[in-house]
Amino acid sequence: xxxxxxxxxxxxxxxxxxxxxxxxxxxxxxxxxxxxxxxxxxxxxxxxxxxxxxxxxxxxxxxxxxxxxxxxxxxxxxxxxxxxxxxxxxxxxxxxxxxxxxxxxxxxxxxxxxxxxxxxxxxxxxxxxxxxxxxxxxxxxxxxxxxxxxxxxxxxxxxxxxxxxxxxxxxxxxxxxxxxxxxxxxxxxxxxxxxxxxxxxxxxxxxxxxxxxxxxxxxxxxxxxxxxxxxxxxxxxxxxxxxxxxxxxxxxxxxxxxxxxxxxxxxxxxxxxxxxxxxxxxxxxxxxxxxxxxxxxxxxxxxxxxxxxxxxxxxxxxxxxxxxxxxxxxxxxxxxxxxxxxxxxxxxxxxxxxxxxxxxxxxxxxxxxxxxxxxxxxxxxxxxxxxxxxxxxxxxxxxxxxxxxxxxxxxxxxxxxxxxxxxxxxxxxxxxxxxxxxxxxxxxxxxxxxxxxxxxxxxxxxxxxxxxxxxxxxxxx
Numbered sequence: 001x002x003x004x005x006x007x008x009x010x011x012x013x014x015x016x017x018x019x020x021x022x023x024x025x026x027x028x029x030x031x032x033x034x035x036x037x038x039x040x041x042x043x044x045x046x047x048x049x050x051x052x053x054x055x056x057x058x059x060x061x062x063x064x065x066x067x068x069x070x071x072x073x074x075x076x077x078x079x080x081x082x083x084x085x086x087x088x089x090x091x092x093x094x095x096x097x098x099x100x101x102x103x104x105x106x107x108x109x110x111x112x113x114x115x116x117x118x119x120x121x122x123x124x125x126x127x128x129x130x131x132x133x134x135x136x137x138x139x140x141x142x143x144x145x146x147x148x149x150x151x152x153x154x155x156x157x158x159x160x161x162x163x164x165x166x167x168x169x170x171x172x173x174x175x176x177x178x179x180x181x182x183x184x185x186x187x188x189x190x191x192x193x194x195x196x197x198x199x200x201x202x203x204x205x206x207x208x209x210x211x212x213x214x215x216x217x218x219x220x221x222x223x224x225x226x227x228x229x230x231x232x233x234x235x236x237x238x239x240x241x242x243x244x245x246x247x248x249x250x251x252x253x254x255x256x257x258x259x260x261x262x263x264x265x266x267x268x269x270x271x272x273x274x275x276x277x278x279x280x281x282x283x284x285x286x287x288x289x290x291x292x293x294x295x296x297x298x299x300x301x302x303x304x305x306x307x308x309x310x311x312x313x314x315x316x317x318x319x320x321x322x323x324x325x326x327x328x329x330x331x332x333x334x335x336x337x338x339x340x341x342x343x344x345x346x347x348x349x350x351x352x353x354x355x356x357x358x359x360x361x362x363x364x365x366x367x368x369x370x371x372x373x374x375x376x377x378x379x380x381x382x383x384x385x386x387x388x389x390x391x392x393x394x395x396x397x398x399x400x401x402x403x404x405x406x407x408x409x410x411x412x413x414x415x416x417x418x419x420x421x422x423x424x425x426x427x428x429x430x431x432x433x434x435x436x437x438x439x440x441x442x443x444x445x446x447x448x449x450x451x452x453x454x455x456x457x458x459x460x461x462x463x464x465x466x467x468x469x470x471x472x473x474x475x476x477x
Contacts, residue, residue, distance in 0.1 A: 037082060040102045041082070041103065043475060044100055046468075046475055047100060047104070048104050049431060049432035049472075051088065052401060053431035053432040053433055054432075055088070055090055055091075056092075057089055057090060058089040058090070058091050058109055060089075060272065061371040062272065062334065062368045063089060063109075063112075063269060063273070064402075065368050066269045068087055070121070070122065070125065071129070072085070074122060074125055074126050074129055075129060076207070077203055078129045078130070079130070079134070079199060080132050080133040081133070083103075085103045085104075086102075086103060086105070086399065087104075088104065088106045089106075089107050089108075089109065090106060090109065092109060093108075093109060093110040094232050095110045095115075095221075096110065096234045097128050097234070099128040099131040105129075107125075110232075110277075111124060112273040112274075113270070113273060113274065113277065114217075114221070114232075115217060116217075117213060117266070118260065118261070118265075118266035119210045119212075119261045120217040122204060122207065122209045122213070123200065123204055123209070123213045123214035126203040126204045126207070126214075127196045127197060127200040127238075128196075129200070130198075130203065134199065190239065193239065193244070194244065194247065197247070198248075198251060200214065201252055204259075205259065208259055208260050209260045209261075210260065210261045211255050211259070215249035215252055218245050219245050222235075264300065267299070267300035271288070271300045271307070275304055281308045281309075282308070282312055285308035285309060285312065285314075288302075288304040289301075289305055299325060299328075302321055302325055303322075303335065303338065306325075306342075309321060310338070310341055310345055315342060315345060322335065322339055325338075331359070333359060333366060333368065333369060337369070337372055340355055340376070344375070344379060349376065352376050356369060356372060356373050360373065365396075367393075367397070370392075374389045378410065383413045384414055387407075387416070390406060391407075394407065399430060401427050401430040404427040405427050408420055408424045408427060417447055418447050418454070421443045422441070422444050422458065422461075425437040425461070425462075425465070428440060432472070437465050438465050438466060438469070445458050445462070
């Protein structure tokens with residue numbers, strides 16, 4: 001898959017954005033008359049499915065869980081009214097995050113590399129939530145009513161064309177759609193960025209974080225890339241100026257000192273990402289070992305070293321690295337999952353099972369633990385049990401294409417051919433390939449001819465997907 005240019009992703013929510021006063025805006029019926037919240041929701045979900053089909057993503061359950069729980073925590077104190085959020089984690093080491101219409105939150109893996117503390121990471125996510133809460137997309141259309149929904153859809157078509165590898169053709173489609181309003185968009189974009197900063201700072205403080213993390217991160221990024229001809233995508237789509245940093249810092253200083261600046265868990269997630277983007281596990285192990293030499297108490301470095309040792313097959317050394325972490329925090333999910341991974345790599349499956357059983361007793365709703373149990377069941381050859389566990393997991397994550405992909409695999413192994421085709425259909429629908437999704441349900445119906453109720457359910461779902469396909473096609477005309 002081609003990695004979608006993050007600039008194009010962010011463009012979707014920076015269109016023709018209106019002049020904004022310093023105080024909070026009034027969101028009346030005018031913007032909803034052009035694009036209603038429900039239209040935004042539908043457009044966002046359609047766009048997300050197409051992006052998922054073109055963009056390489058991160059499927060790490062622990063990273064997904066961290067992003068989701070951290071953003072939902074920020075969402076509780078934000079001004080976002082529609083909490084039906086969807087997430088996409090892009091497999092890119094470049095720093096970027098974006099908010100798209102309808103509650104879509106996107107994060108590049110590179111954000112963990114650049115945001116050195118949890119508060120810095122949270123400041124970026126609070127900023128993106130502010131774009132959603134202020135409905136910058138809908139208000140942009142209100143400011144320039146000539147840009148109706150079909151024009152936005154044409155813009156998204158260009159984005160998808162670029163994602164699919166059309167390159168200049170996709171960019172040309174975007175340029176053609178937007179040429180008349182581009183100067184106004186830039187002006188409105190700066191104003192929306194300022195508003196998102198201010199509202200994001202309020203959200204950060206309410207959520208218990210140190211608001212000073214926002215100007216600190218912007219300032220460091222600006223210093224780092226001041227003289228680069230091509231700065232990172234985040235700075236291209238979120239232009240940072242001295243005046244913007246000064247305004248953000250002045251506002252942050254008005255809050256009382258204190259608040260969360262960092263956490264061990266965030267640093268553990270950073271270590272996972274750092275390992276992911278290191279050239280080899282050996283180089284990662286060398287870097288983590290160097291960090292430990294400087295500070296032997298650095299838990300994230302010890303954890304990263306253990307993961308690197310597991311990946312490079314140094315299982316005995318990995319066990320030694322993990323031991324002090326587990327002794328210090330015997331019930332920590334992240335450390336225990338690393339031990340489970342090590343036990344599975346060492347063929348100590350009973351030990352892994354015992355550990356997961358104990359942890360699930362403590363944290364029965366934890367998604368990464370549930371996923372690890374499913375992985376273990378498959379490694380043990382307990383396919384029927386894995387299928388049941390996946391069906392249970394789907395109740396909480398029905399829109400996760402990673403889960404549906406695995407469901408299809410497990411149902412195939414268990415001989416559940418009808419269920420296999422149904423799972424493939426759901427996966428293809430979530431990644432925007434409606435043709436294959438509908439075809440998979442055709443296969444399922446042919447095998448369910450002797451079961452009238454099942455065939456009727458499959459037929460009803462197929463009609464729903466045909467309607468969804470028609471809606472997406474109409475949006476992108």
